[in-house]
Amino acid sequence: MASCLQLNAKPFTPLVSPNPLSKHTFKLGRVRCSAASPSKRYTITLLPGDGIGPEVISVAKNVLNLAATIEGIEFKYQEMPVGGNALDLTGVPLPEETLSAAKQSDAVLLGAIGGYKWDKNEKHLKPETGLLKLREGLKVFANLRPAVVLPQLVDASTLKREVAEGVDLMVIRELTGGIYFGQPRGFGTNENGEEIGFNTEVYAAYEIDRIARVAFETARKRQGKLCSVDKANVLEASMFWRKRILEIALDYPDVELSHMYVDNAAMQLVRNPKQFDTIVTNNIFGDILSDEASMITGSIGMLPSASLGESGPGLFEPIHGSAPDIAGQDKANPLATVLSAAMLLKYGLGEENAAKRIEAAVLDTLNRGFRTVDIYSSGTKLVGCKEMGEEVLKSVDSLVPSPV
Ligand code: IPM
Ligand code: MG
Numbered sequence: 001m002a003s004c005l006q007l008n009a010k011p012f013t014p015l016v017s018p019n020p021l022s023k024h025t026f027k028l029g030r031v032r033c034s035a036a037s038p039s040k041r042y043t044i045t046l047l048p049g050d051g052i053g054p055e056v057i058s059v060a061k062n063v064l065n066l067a068a069t070i071e072g073i074e075f076k077y078q079e080m081p082v083g084g085n086a087l088d089l090t091g092v093p094l095p096e097e098t099l100s101a102a103k104q105s106d107a108v109l110l111g112a113i114g115g116y117k118w119d120k121n122e123k124h125l126k127p128e129t130g131l132l133k134l135r136e137g138l139k140v141f142a143n144l145r146p147a148v149v150l151p152q153l154v155d156a157s158t159l160k161r162e163v164a165e166g167v168d169l170m171v172i173r174e175l176t177g178g179i180y181f182g183q184p185r186g187f188g189t190n191e192n193g194e195e196i197g198f199n200t201e202v203y204a205a206y207e208i209d210r211i212a213r214v215a216f217e218t219a220r221k222r223q224g225k226l227c228s229v230d231k232a233n234v235l236e237a238s239m240f241w242r243k244r245i246l247e248i249a250l251d252y253p254d255v256e257l258s259h260m261y262v263d264n265a266a267m268q269l270v271r272n273p274k275q276f277d278t279i280v281t282n283n284i285f286g287d288i289l290s291d292e293a294s295m296i297t298g299s300i301g302m303l304p305s306a307s308l309g310e311s312g313p314g315l316f317e318p319i320h321g322s323a324p325d326i327a328g329q330d331k332a333n334p335l336a337t338v339l340s341a342a343m344l345l346k347y348g349l350g351e352e353n354a355a356k357r358i359e360a361a362v363l364d365t366l367n368r369g370f371r372t373v374d375i376y377s378s379g380t381k382l383v384g385c386k387e388m389g390e391e392v393l394k395s396v397d398s399l400v401p402s403p404v
Pocket of ligand 1: 287
């Protein structure tokens with residue numbers, strides 16, 4: 001398992017300052033004449049999904065294409081429905097064709113799913129059910145959610161500058177187990193005849209062991225600190241989680257391990273987030289804490305994620321939702337999806353150079369002052385989703401890697 005996105009690093013030196021190339025130069029399909037015929041070919045399943053999903057995926061696809069072309073990589077895309085649009089088209093949130101296309105590809109890039117229209121649907125017909133089935137079907141049990149406060153965006157954080165500055169943490173969320181999938185679950189009636197709803201938080205040893213190993217390996221490549229978050233003062237599933245984490249820790253004596261109850265972790269994340277390096281936790285705590293961690297960085301619109309299994313394609317998606325309130329208005333921040341495409345290259349395909357190009361281009365675009373509304377502050381240039389994408393393309397085009 002490779003380390004997290006090194007967003008604070010400066011792996012690239014711009015050799016030419018970004019030149020104001022005309023927009024049409026960046027249209028899809030633009031191929032550098034100098035690029036040799038591609039040596040590597042991959043199939044990518046694109047799942048734009050609902051709400052702002054199609055807008056951000058369209059930007060990320062263009063960025064992915066340009067970075068790949070420069071690196072001599074060729075992508076074949078297959079676009080498939082998932083979530084609400086799949087419900088409208090086929091009556092189910094994850095059509096079999098979508099899952100089998102995803103399984104057969106080299107990596108999957110997802111926009112977002114969900115929207116008001118389907119909110120009242122029964123559980124098996126909710127867009128979210130499609131996403132959970134996709135994660136389950138691809139067996140992507142390890143969800144990596146980096147939260148990095150970029151120097152350019154410190155003032156976008158709601159936390160004080162001295163608290164937010166320099167935060168660089170990675171939440172590793174178990175993604176295919178726990179209360180999201182545990183049995184028994186459902187609705188019923190209790191002994192008093194009252195209606196009830198119930199779920200089960202359950203983890204088998206192998207599920208904890210494998211996520212623990214991913215976390216220890218990741219921490220080892222970062223600052224060497226791992227904090228396991230649980231609720232072992234109350235929940236048996238958490239007591240067992242802690243026992244297995246301690247067992248696996250024996251193989252990683254070089255990693256400094258700590259344990260924290262989830263309520264305290266939620267508090268510490270806003271009190272002093274810099275104390276954290278790598279966090280490992282279960283499915284539901286990871287869902288909640290990663291949203292909280294994202295806010296430290298200023299906007300959930302900046303944060304990518306990678307979901308990986310033992311083999312097979314990874315699933316890459318921004319951690320934000322479908323934002324139906326701004327869908328179709330060209331207001332969405334595409335950078336989380338662009339950075340998810342970088343994670344796809346790095347973690348999914350092992351194409352580090354192309355990934356670095358994209359990360360560097362995002363930083364360069366921010367350095368040049370471009371901001372979508374969610375990260376806007378006075379003195380910067382407000383742009384929409386499309387224009388942000390065009391600026392990132394200019395940066396990808398103008399930055400070349402410095403020899404390291
Ligand atoms: C996330 C989301 C999903 C989750 C929803 C949309 C099912 O909140 O990816 O964090 O709960 O995992
Ligand atoms: Mg969530």
